[in-house]
Amino acid sequence: MSPFTLYGMPHSLYTGKARSYLIKQHVDFIEMTPGHPRYGKEVLPHIGRWIIPVMVTPDGETVQDGTDIIDWFEERGQTRFSAYPETPRHLITSLIFELFGGEGMVRPAMHYRWNFDEVNKDFLEDQFGLFAMPQVAPEERLEIIRKSTGRMRKAAVMFGVTPETIPAVEEGYEELLAKLDAHFSQHPYLLGGYPTIGDYGLIASLYAHLGRDPYPAQMMKRKAPAVFRWTERMNAHGADMPEFLDHPEELLPEDTIPASLKALLETVASDYLPEIRAYTAFINDWLADNPDLPADAPVGGEKRARAIGTCRFKWKGKEFEAGVMPYRLYLLQRIQDAFDGLPEAGQASVKALLSETGLTDILTLRTTRRVARENNIEVWAA
Numbered sequence: 001m002s003p004f005t006l007y008g009m010p011h012s013l014y015t016g017k018a019r020s021y022l023i024k025q026h027v028d029f030i031e032m033t034p035g036h037p038r039y040g041k042e043v044l045p046h047i048g049r050w051i052i053p054v055m056v057t058p059d060g061e062t063v064q065d066g067t068d069i070i071d072w073f074e075e076r077g078q079t080r081f082s083a084y085p086e087t088p089r090h091l092i093t094s095l096i097f098e099l100f101g102g103e104g105m106v107r108p109a110m111h112y113r114w115n116f117d118e119v120n121k122d123f124l125e126d127q128f129g130l131f132a133m134p135q136v137a138p139e140e141r142l143e144i145i146r147k148s149t150g151r152m153r154k155a156a157v158m159f160g161v162t163p164e165t166i167p168a169v170e171e172g173y174e175e176l177l178a179k180l181d182a183h184f185s186q187h188p189y190l191l192g193g194y195p196t197i198g199d200y201g202l203i204a205s206l207y208a209h210l211g212r213d214p215y216p217a218q219m220m221k222r223k224a225p226a227v228f229r230w231t232e233r234m235n236a237h238g239a240d241m242p243e244f245l246d247h248p249e250e251l252l253p254e255d256t257i258p259a260s261l262k263a264l265l266e267t268v269a270s271d272y273l274p275e276i277r278a279y280t281a282f283i284n285d286w287l288a289d290n291p292d293l294p295a296d297a298p299v300g301g302e303k304r305a306r307a308i309g310t311c312r313f314k315w316k317g318k319e320f321e322a323g324v325m326p327y328r329l330y331l332l333q334r335i336q337d338a339f340d341g342l343p344e345a346g347q348a349s350v351k352a353l354l355s356e357t358g359l360t361d362i363l364t365l366r367t368t369r370r371v372a373r374e375n376n377i378e379v380w381a382a
């Protein structure tokens with residue numbers, strides 16, 4: 001049987017999540033760049049837009065989206081160890097970090113990629129050109145790529161990175177990095193001896209951008225060596241935890257959430273809840289203004305736009321304005337759905353944890369319509 005193909009790029013944030021999962025699950029896969037002519041034949045006709053990551057199965061099925069790629073294996077029970085913990089606190093905590101890592105940390109990821117030209121620019125232009133057009137000569141592709149990186153640079157603003165907010169973004173990231181370092185100094189993965197969905201969410205921002213682009217990678221190595229080690233570990237075939245002598249390949253016993261992880265949940269509450277509050281409110285208003293959308297209407301309209309508007313919120317004393325991306329609801333719903341599916345005792349134990357860490361609202365911030373995924377895009381559910 002031919003192996004799986006992952007269309008992705010080393011410098012792509014969302015590819016990191018899918019790649020790490022495939023590596024850890026020992027899936028026999030090859031990674032191909034969307035710059036390969038096969039992408040146009042094998043992927044575009046099915047997916048209908050340029051996007052990565054996309055997985056093609058040995059039977060020719062195409063799956064877009066990091067979470068859907070992971071769930072393709074989970075639903076079939078084809079895992080070495082499931083990404084979804086069985087105990088209530090571990091499950092909900094892990095899903096919270098899936099949302100936070102992939103969506104809540106995009107601001108520092110964009111900032112440390114695009115606002116440090118002296119250190120990053122040559123590398124970024126090389127990498128973007130190399131993987132988009134490996135068949136084009138370096139000087140020629142540089143011309144082309146300079147135009148498209150200009151577009152991506154502007155995207156940082158869409159995520160709320162502006163000259164006014166940059167000091168807050170940097171302060172927040174340094175605090176987060178210190179807490180992550182404290183945690184990964186004690187634990188090889190978020191919940192113990194193997195990665196779960198929260199690790200796969202975190203690796204999105206912490207690999208391609210924050211762990212690989214020259215400026216933030218050096219910063220991570222200097223200030224948070226245990227986080228850097230975790231990024232290596234997340235891309236290793238084995239457990240890769242020799243510094244944790246005799247650590248079992250098991251999650252922490254008794255659904256334990258150690259103090260270092262509670263501290264990280266507190267950061268999610270302080271750093272990301274204000275934005276969740278703002279975008280769920282925006283979406284509810286938007287849905288009230290658009291009451292006649294048919295079921296399965298693409299969330300970004302015919303253009304398949306990522307954002308349906310911008311919302312404002314305050315954080316660290318600064319006013320932020322950021323794009324409202326309904327995809328984020330899809331990940332938020334996963335936390336809430338998992339909570340709703342827990343037995344009463346499990347719910348009580350999770351509620352106590354969320355109350356202790358300031359995250360109670362993550363369960364109640366809901367919208368009047370749900371986001372679903374159909375045919376590899378996000379749609380408004382019935």
Ligand SMILES: N[C@@H](CCC(=O)N[C@@H](CS)C(=O)NCC(=O)O)C(=O)O
Nearest residue numbers: 012013014015050051052053065066
């Ligand atoms: N929700 C998707 C997001 C994928 C995504 O945004 N990929 C980026 C590259 S890291 C991309 O393809 N962007 C191209 C575009 O949106 O035009 C996932 O998790 O897979």
